[in-house]
Amino acid sequence: MSEKFNVPSELPRYPRSMWRTVTTLPTFPEMREDLKVDAAVIGAGIAGVTTAYLLSLEGYKVALVDAGQILDGTTGYTTAKISAQHGLIYSEFLTNFRPEIARSYYEANMEGLNFIRDMVQKHNIDCDFQEETAYLYTTQDDKLDDLRKEFEAYQELGIPGEWHDSLPIPVQAKGVISMPGQAQFNPLKYLKFLVEKIIENGGLIYENTTIEGAVYGKPIEAYTIDGEFRIYCNEMIVTTHYPFWNVPAGYFTRLSVERSYALAVKPETSFQGGMYLSIDDSKRSIRSATFEGEEVLIVGGENHPTGKDENTFDHYLALEKFAGETFGSREIPFRWSAQDITTLDKIPYIGPLSSDYPFTFIATGFNKWGMTNGTFAGLLIRDNVIRRSNPHMNTFNPGRFNDKSLGQTLVTGMKMAKEMITGKFGGADEKISNLEPDQGALVRHNGKKVGAYRDPKGELFLVDTTCTHMGCETAWNEAERSWDCPCHGSRFAYNGDVIEGPATDPLERIEE
Numbered sequence: 001m002s003e004k005f006n007v008p009s010e011l012p013r014y015p016r017s018m019w020r021t022v023t024t025l026p027t028f029p030e031m032r033e034d035l036k037v038d039a040a041v042i043g044a045g046i047a048g049v050t051t052a053y054l055l056s057l058e059g060y061k062v063a064l065v066d067a068g069q070i071l072d073g074t075t076g077y078t079t080a081k082i083s084a085q086h087g088l089i090y091s092e093f094l095t096n097f098r099p100e101i102a103r104s105y106y107e108a109n110m111e112g113l114n115f116i117r118d119m120v121q122k123h124n125i126d127c128d129f130q131e132e133t134a135y136l137y138t139t140q141d142d143k144l145d146d147l148r149k150e151f152e153a154y155q156e157l158g159i160p161g162e163w164h165d166s167l168p169i170p171v172q173a174k175g176v177i178s179m180p181g182q183a184q185f186n187p188l189k190y191l192k193f194l195v196e197k198i199i200e201n202g203g204l205i206y207e208n209t210t211i212e213g214a215v216y217g218k219p220i221e222a223y224t225i226d227g228e229f230r231i232y233c234n235e236m237i238v239t240t241h242y243p244f245w246n247v248p249a250g251y252f253t254r255l256s257v258e259r260s261y262a263l264a265v266k267p268e269t270s271f272q273g274g275m276y277l278s279i280d281d282s283k284r285s286i287r288s289a290t291f292e293g294e295e296v297l298i299v300g301g302e303n304h305p306t307g308k309d310e311n312t313f314d315h316y317l318a319l320e321k322f323a324g325e326t327f328g329s330r331e332i333p334f335r336w337s338a339q340d341i342t343t344l345d346k347i348p349y350i351g352p353l354s355s356d357y358p359f360t361f362i363a364t365g366f367n368k369w370g371m372t373n374g375t376f377a378g379l380l381i382r383d384n385v386i387r388r389s390n391p392h393m394n395t396f397n398p399g400r401f402n403d404k405s406l407g408q409t410l411v412t413g414m415k416m417a418k419e420m421i422t423g424k425f426g427g428a429d430e431k432i433s434n435l436e437p438d439q440g441a442l443v444r445h446n447g448k449k450v451g452a453y454r455d456p457k458g459e460l461f462l463v464d465t466t467c468t469h470m471g472c473e474t475a476w477n478e479a480e481r482s483w484d485c486p487c488h489g490s491r492f493a494y495n496g497d498v499i500e501g502p503a504t505d506p507l508e509r510i511e512e
Contacts, residue, residue, distance in 0.1 A: 010332055011263075011316055015480055017077045018264045018291060018298075018334040023188035025071060026195065031206040031229055037063045039385060040222050040233040042211045043240035045075035046191060046370055047363040050378025051237055053194040056201035058386055063231055064203060067210040070195065071188050073241050073500060074370060077338040079262055079285055079300045081275050082116055082371045083182040084109035085134040088146055088279055089346065090153035096345065103157050104395040105347060112375035113183060116190065127189035128290060134182040134275045135164075137173040143279055147175045150279075154179075168272040169286070170326055184275060184287050187371060211244060212504045216357055225504060235385050236360045238353070239377070242341055242489055242502040243364055252470065252502070254344050255365055257489030261315045261337045262300035264291060268328025271297060284322060291333060299323045303368075306339060306489045312479035337480060339489055339500060342367040349398035350377045351384055361385065362398055432460065440476045440494060450510050451476065451483055453494035462510040463496040469503035483507060 037060075041052045044066035052064040064070075084106050093102035120129045138147050154161040154177065164176040198205065209229075214236060215221040222231040238244065243251050262285075276286040278301075285300035299322065302315035316335055323329050343349055343365035350373075353360040361384055363377035376392075383390040394400070432443050432452055440453035442465065451465040451474070465474045465483055472487035482499055483492040491499040496507035 010329070011320060012332065012335050015336045016334050017336045018289070018296075019078075019080065019186055019188045020072065020076045021334070022291065023186065023192060025069070025188065025192055028070065028205040028207045031065060031209040031224065031231075034230050034232070035063050035204065036219075036232045037061045037204070038233065039063075039235040039237060040065065040220075040231045041237045041239060042066075042222065042244065043073075043238065044070035044205070044207075045073045045239060045241060046071075046187065046374035047366075047377040047381075048237070048239035049191050049194050049198070050375050051239060051363070051381050052198050052203055052205075053201075054378050054382040055385060056198050056203045058382065060235075060385070062198065062201075062203040063233070064198060064205045065209050065211060065231070066207050067240070067498065067501065067504070069207050070205065071191055074338045074340060075187055075191070075374070077262075077336050078187060078370060079287060079298050080187045080289075080371060081134070081182070081184055081285070081287055081369075082113050083134045083179070083275065083369070084113060084159075084372060085136055085177075085179040085182060085277070086367070086369050087136065087277065088150045090157060090159065091146070091149040092346065094153050094156065099157060101347075101395055102153070104392050106157060106159055108376045108380075108392045108395065109369070109372040111379060112372035115375055115379060116185070116371070117183065119193075120185070120190065123193060125190055125193045127185045127187075127193075129183060129185040129190070131181065131183045132273060132275045132287070134179045134277070135167060135176055136179070136277055136279065137167055137171070137176040138279050139171065139173055140280050141174060144174050147177065147279060151177050167276070168274055169276065170269070171276070171278075182275060184289070186289070210498075210504050213244075214360070216360070220359060234359065237381055237385070238360065238362045239364075240501060241339070241364065242500075243353075243362055244501050244504060251349070251362075251364070252488055254349075255488070256342050257306045257339060258303045258342070258368075259306050259312075259337050259339050259484075260300060260303040260368065261319060262298055262335070263316065263319050263323060263332050264289070264296045264298055264334040265320075265323045265327065265329050266291075266294060266331040266333070267297050267323075268330055271295060271327070282318065284319075296333070297323065297327060303340075306484050306486060306491070312337075312477050316479060339491070340368040340370075341365050341489070345400075348373050348377065348396055350380050350396040351393060351398050353398065355399060432462075435460070438481075440478065440481065442476065445510065445512075451507070453481065455494070460512060461495045462512060463492070463494075464508040464510060466507070467492075467503055468505040468507065469501070474507070 041064045219232045278284045283301045348365040366373040435454040443452045451463045467485040474483035490503035
């Protein structure tokens with residue numbers, strides 16, 4: 001068992017999203033009856049809300065359903081950059097695809113950005129929208145060639161950008177690419193407006209309603225846990241971050257899941273504006289925001305595979321050190337983390353679930369860039385549903401497959417098998433009596449390995465740590481007080497309740 005972590009006084013003891021804190025969102029009831037609608041949108045993040053909004057404008061009767069609260073997944077825990085500058089993505093795409101595919105990806109993300117900008121301007125949405133230049137940089141000599149290749153990709157694809165030898169902020173960069181005309185905002189204030197419009201347009205929204213599966217037919221029947229209630233719909237759109245209904249197309253072998261971390265820091269020095277992302281081994285993301293009338297910097301990074309790190313607090317500490325050394329730190333009012341999903345080729349899956357399910361659509365794998373990819377997903381799925389042609393359909397088609405994808409699928413499957421085997425035989429030698437308040441660990445209980453957490457008041461919670469999705473063994477996340485699955489990213493609270501899927505059933509509670 002790892003040594004108990006004592007949180008430094010500078011860091012908040014518990015994770016809390018700044019966006020969720022400063023934005024008052026409406027609440028909605030649990031679904032307690034069968035529904036008949038034109039379209040059911042499962043998952044109320046930026047992709048789901050945007051999709052439901054756009055379909056409601058087309059006259060569709062829409063039901064938007066979420067297993068928890070709306071906008072309480074990755075959308076509520078993002079750094080909220082609205083940008084088409086996604087790391088070293090364009091040079092990689094030019095290596096792996098035709099230039100037309102790389103250009104299509106850029107144009108699609110700019111469509112997402114421009115849609116948000118147009119909505120804010122047309123409806124005067126108060127969401128702290130601000131245009132900024134985005135900067136991609138490195139502080140490492142051995143990364144400079146990679147950055148130059150990315151700039152060459154910009155030039156080949158006709159992407160606006162400039163090369164610089166330094167940054168406007170006090171970071172000693174070896175090279176920099178700027179991309180003008182990007183933006184940042186408070187995503188929940190923006191999406192709150194869309195949610196209100198969905199209701200005005202006759203849409204239905206339900207929270208705390210877990211859709212467990214679907215019976216494919218005419219109509220499609222999406223059912224809640226234990227089949228208690230059903231949504232009868234002509235079109236079903238799955239925007240649950242990780243697809244809850246993925247077996248028909250094998251998405252569990254085609255997606256990888258990572259966590260990353262963020263701090264909101266009140267700096268000691270003035271900030272020169274802009275949005276920043278490094279390509280270094282320890283990536284850093286920086287942007288500004290406002291909290292209680294003061295400027296704060298959102299400093300992010302420190303990504304790692306979900307469920308594969310024993311000392312998650314170390315990531316917050318690394319960000320705290322970087323922020324303090326770079327800008328000074330008067331106070332850190334918030335810390336939070338997010339979970340991001342990436343496809344095999346780093347292009348999201350947006351479109352029909354598979355050729356066998358033409359009236360079920362999916363949007364997943366935004367690779368940390370959900371503000372633009374998620375918004376574009378709504379636009380593309382709208383076009384799919386109303387049978388309108390879209391020039392980017394083939395680029396994002398979930399059914400695309402090639403030899404490289406096949407090899408990566410096999411690797412992903414082998415990794416999952418390894419996790420299942422090693423997790424079953426992992427050690428748990430600690431005694432429950434050794435647990436201190438606010439500490440969790442794998443322990444031995446009645447001769448079996450179980451997960452244990454003792455809350456600050458001393459109450460003990462015991463769970464079977466076997467993930468209810470596909471049987472992998474979860475790992476304790478000290479920084480978030482959760483049990484995280486390394487196979488597909490399902491996360492569970494210390495009492496076993498599902499935090500995020502693809503799992504829909506809680507971990508089994510065990511009596512003392």
